[in-house]
Amino acid sequence: MNFNSFQFLVFFPVVLLIHRFVPSKYKWIPxxxxxxxxxxxxxPWLVTLILGTTAVSYLSALGIEKSKAKGARTALLTLTLIASLGTLFVFKYMNFFLGTSFEIILPIGISFYTFQTLSYVIDVxxxxxxxxxxxGYYALFVSFFPQLVAGPIERPNDLLPQLREGKRASHEDLRTGFEIMVQGFFKKVVISDIIGSSVDKVFSSPTEAEGFSVILATVLFGIQIYCDFSGYSEIALGSAKMLGIKLTKNFDSPYSATSIGDFWRRWHISLTRWxxxxxxxxxxGNRHGKARQIINTLIxxxxxxxxxxxxxxxIIWGLYNGILLVIERFLPKKNYKIPALILIFFGWFIFRSPSIPDALTMMSRIFTTWNIPLAxxxxGLTVPRLIIIPLALVALFLIDRRKEHEDNPINITVNWFLxxxxAIAWFIGLDTGADNLFIYFQF
Amino acid sequence: MKKQAVIMILLCVFAVIFVLTGLFFGLSYEVILIPVICVSIILLIFARRAEK
Incomplete structure (x- = not known):
């Protein structure tokens, strides 16, 4: 069930309604x-996997807490790490590393909930x-639906006490949660989905890409991935808030960062923290000299x-960012806003390319013809879309700077217009027949 | 505040009428979306100014 699906539009109000009328002690059940x-x-078969991961981490944490001997505790932790990371390896990386070609369906959200269970066992x-x-509380900590499939990756001391408390959302929580959800949907449906179809056209046929279209698609992808992922995170944050749960903020205006390091403090905050x-x-960390710090950063x-x-x-995208961060540490502390942004967007180009040979082909295509109207x-950038995209970006700029605000007629009307x-952009998506899944669902 | 609320309600009603009329006359969703985003931007600016 996608957040931007009709199913979710029915599912969420039903859950919210039931949740509000159940006593605090039993709120975890619905x-x-x-x-x-x-x-x-x-x-439906994915339930066995998440249930297995939950059971293994639950039992091993209890075992770790009960054991007095350090050796037994370490052995239990090692076994849990092997079981969790081993499962992740089989489903996500086996074909890549072993060169096999088994038909394995990647369970949605596996990387997110595996990391969340690991943080719990390590903290214990x-x-x-x-x-x-x-x-029950622990199973909910692993599977809480707003953040299950694409984060934020929560820490046990942030989320578990809230699940135990079973707080009923206040009217203020409902209002602000709803507003955050609306902003998230705007980023996803109005910006990311409209831009996405144009980006896909370029990256799906690298050999036919034209010089200008490579540059434009890269810039648009940088905007798309931000709107897609931060939009998802806001829908997660908002829906959780409406259920009385406060989730970790995952984004903090990352493109206004003044350096690469600053960018990584603002982008996918929960993963960076993990x-x-x-x-x-x-x-x-940085406790054993410069050389060790560099190696640790790159790893x-x-x-x-x-x-x-x-x-x-x-892998290359990750290494590239590590190298940039290492270089930056040797530079004088200054505002590197523009160069940092260009380098980050180049990173997105690597990230979005289907493969490294395709990335190299597309880079060589930059130096071919620059026929802007043809590109x-x-x-597929029609005249209305060429008007919508810049307008939506202005709206995005204003939305990102929107702070917690009063409940006045203008703010209410802003929400209704968003x-x-x-709604209109959703119909555009239905018209084009695109599936418009969130990008981070595949991770 | 009361006057502002009335204006805002009228604006919402007008927007719905505009969207439905646009669809009735065969305008594409993309064309209809443009003025709706424009009004959203204006309102966002007003909301920001009001908060300052």
Whole structure:
């Protein structure tokens, strides 16, 4: 069930209604049932996988907490890491690394909930969080539907206490949650989906790409991926807020970053934090001299690239960002806004290319003809779309700067106009027949 | 505030009438979307100014 589907439009109000009328003590039950229903709507068999991951991490955390001997605790942690990362490897990376060609369906959201369960077991091992005894609360922590398939990757001490509390959302939570959801839908349906079809046309046939279209598609993809993923995160944050749960903010105006390091503090914050706390710091972080710091940064970013998928483009994209970050550490501290933005967008070009040979082909195509009208027409950018895209970007700029605000007639009307835009853009998507899945669902 | 609320309600009603009329006369969704986004931008600017 996609957030931008008719199914979700029916599912969410029903869940919200039931959730509001159930006593706090039992609120976890409808949430757990609806989360499993949400996940099973993609493929009913996936339930066995998430249930298995939940059971293994739940039992091993209890075992770790119970064990007094350090050796036993470490052995249990190692077994959990092998089981979780092994499952992830089989479903996501086996064909890529072993060169096999088994027909394996990638379970949706596997990278997200695997990392979430790992953070829980590691926190219990480090005695930073007590093991959860209630299986229902823990199962909900792993499967909470707003953030199940594409994050934010939550920490146990942020989410589990809220699930136990079973807070009823206040009217203010309902209002602001709804507004955040509307903003997320606007980013996804009005901007990302409209831009996406043009980007796909260029990247799906690299040999036919024309010089200008490569540049334009790269810029548009940078906008698309931001609107797609931050839009998803806002829908997740907003829907959770309407259910009385506060999720971690995943984006903080990343394209206004003044350096590459600043960008990574603003982009996919929950994943960056995960890699920092569970990989970079345990590797030694910046505590063992410059050389070790450089190696640690490169390892973390390469693995962060690999996390996105089993493709050389992701690994090189990760390594590329690591190298940029290392170089930046040797530069004087200044505002590098424009160069950083250009380098980040070049990174998106690698990220979006179907393969490295395709990326090289497209790069060589930049130096061919620059027939702007032909490029625009080949990308399906009709006159109305050429007007809609810049206008939507102005709206995006204003939306991103919209803070928590009062409940006045103008703000209410803004929301209704955004909803009207979403509805119209949704029909455009239905007309073109595109599936318009969120990009990060594939990871 | 009351006057502002009335204006905003009228604006919403007008927008719905505009969209339905546009569809009736065979305008494409994309063409209809343009003025709706324009009004959204104007309202976002007004909302921002009102907060300042």
């Amino acid at each position: 949430l757990l049932v609806s989360s499993y229903y949400f996940y099973m709507s993609w493929n 091992y480090k005695k930073e969080f007590p093991a959860e005894r209630h299986f 890699f920092r706390d569970y990989l970079y710091i345990p590797l030694g 973390v970013f390469t693995l962060s690239g690999l996390w996105h998928g089993a493709n050389l483009t992701f 625009v027409s080949n990308m 909803i009207l835009s979403i």
